Amino acid sequence: MKFINDKCSICGDCVAKCVNNAIISGDIYRIDIEKCIDCGACVEVCNQNAIVEYVAPIVDDPEFNS
Ligand code: SF4
Ligand code: SF4
Numbered sequence: 001m002k003f004i005n006d007k008c009s010i011c012g013d014c015v016a017k018c019v020n021n022a023i024i025s026g027d028i029y030r031i032d033i034e035k036c037i038d039c040g041a042c043v044e045v046c047n048q049n050a051i052v053e054y055v056a057p058i059v060d061d062p063e064f065n066s
Contacts, residue, residue, distance in 0.1 A: 002036055002043065003054035004029050014042040014051060 004014075008029050015023045022035035023042060031042075031051075043051045 001033055001038060001054040002031050002040075002051050004031055005050050005052055007048045007050035008046075009048050009050075011047070013045050013047070017041050017045045 004023075010025075010027075010029060012025060012029075014029070015025055019039060019041060020035050020037050022032045022037070024030050024032055
């Protein structure tokens, strides 16, 4: 899953590149995870390297992990 971080300069280049209209523009840009097919096309076009792989935080909770 892709994620746009705070390096984003709001240039809009990725929006045109997205094959599935998954990038939502505005004051900040974000990726609609319901629509994103994880193709990576937006990553290649982003000159800020702001589109990165989302890594879920590791929860260090024995009850949660049991
Ligand atoms: S191409 Fe990169 S810097 Fe430009 S709007 Fe998209 S995520 Fe932001
Ligand atoms: S990975 Fe592909 S589908 Fe997902 S936001 Fe980027 S260009 Fe769009």
